[in-house]
Amino acid sequence: MGNSKSGVLSKDLLEELKSNTRYTEEQLYAWYQTFMKECPSGQISTEQFESIYASFFPDADPKAYAQHVFRSFDSNSDGTLDFKEYIVALHLTSSGKTIQKLEWAFALYDVDKNGTITKNEIHEIVKSIFNMISKEDQKNLPDDENTPEKRTEKIWAFFGKQENDKITEGEFIQGVMDNKHILRLIQFDEPQKVQNRLKEKKQ
Ligand SMILES: [Ca+2]
Numbered sequence: 001m002g003n004s005k006s007g008v009l010s011k012d013l014l015e016e017l018k019s020n021t022r023y024t025e026e027q028l029y030a031w032y033q034t035f036m037k038e039c040p041s042g043q044i045s046t047e048q049f050e051s052i053y054a055s056f057f058p059d060a061d062p063k064a065y066a067q068h069v070f071r072s073f074d075s076n077s078d079g080t081l082d083f084k085e086y087i088v089a090l091h092l093t094s095s096g097k098t099i100q101k102l103e104w105a106f107a108l109y110d111v112d113k114n115g116t117i118t119k120n121e122i123h124e125i126v127k128s129i130f131n132m133i134s135k136e137d138q139k140n141l142p143d144d145e146n147t148p149e150k151r152t153e154k155i156w157a158f159f160g161k162q163e164n165d166k167i168t169e170g171e172f173i174q175g176v177m178d179n180k181h182i183l184r185l186i187q188f189d190e191p192q193k194v195q196n197r198l199k200e201k202k203q
């Protein structure tokens with residue numbers, strides 16, 4: 001990571017990102033230029049990430065959700081997003097495969113990163129998602145999913161879990177692939193919207 005501050009994209013990282021994403025060398029160089037221009041330190045802080053969300057959701061309270069998304073992208077848990085984590089996130093949310101998106105959704109919901117999801121963790125993420133839904137839109141939600149508590153119950157029931165059970169990554173991915181309702185209820189498309197708008201802004 002020390003090298004990332006020199007302003008040059010290292011060959012190793014370039015090769016790694018080329019093989020892990022669908023981006024070309026030219027695209028990666030272009031992203032790198034933009035990234036270093038916006039974040040000369042080579043790292044995005046939680047605060048910067050939150051302020052990006054805040055600027056896109058001025059009428060909502062996206063702070064908690066932004067923190068969860070940040071955590072899920074911060075794969076080495078050092079409290080910042082470097083260029084590699086940024087590109088992996090960008091690729092994942094804009095053009096990744098379904099299975100990769102679901103692996104990421106699992107990471108988002110696994111708040112304490114211990115490899116399983118509890119009902120409390122579902123509730124915590126669902127609460128942060130509700131803070132992003134306008135009051136108007138909340139009025140249009142079905143009766144049995146119009147509060148974080150009800151929506152959590154509904155998701156938990158779809159997975160067929162008892163109160164103190166846990167969901168493994170395999171169960172989570174299978175459950176979401178088998179049941180379109182769960183996919184809608186765990187709704188995680190906001191980062192993609194943010195990324196799309198960032199791209200529009202930068203081009
Ligand atoms: Ca990191």
Ligand SMILES: [Ca+2]
Nearest residue numbers: 110112114116
């Ligand atoms: Ca957990």
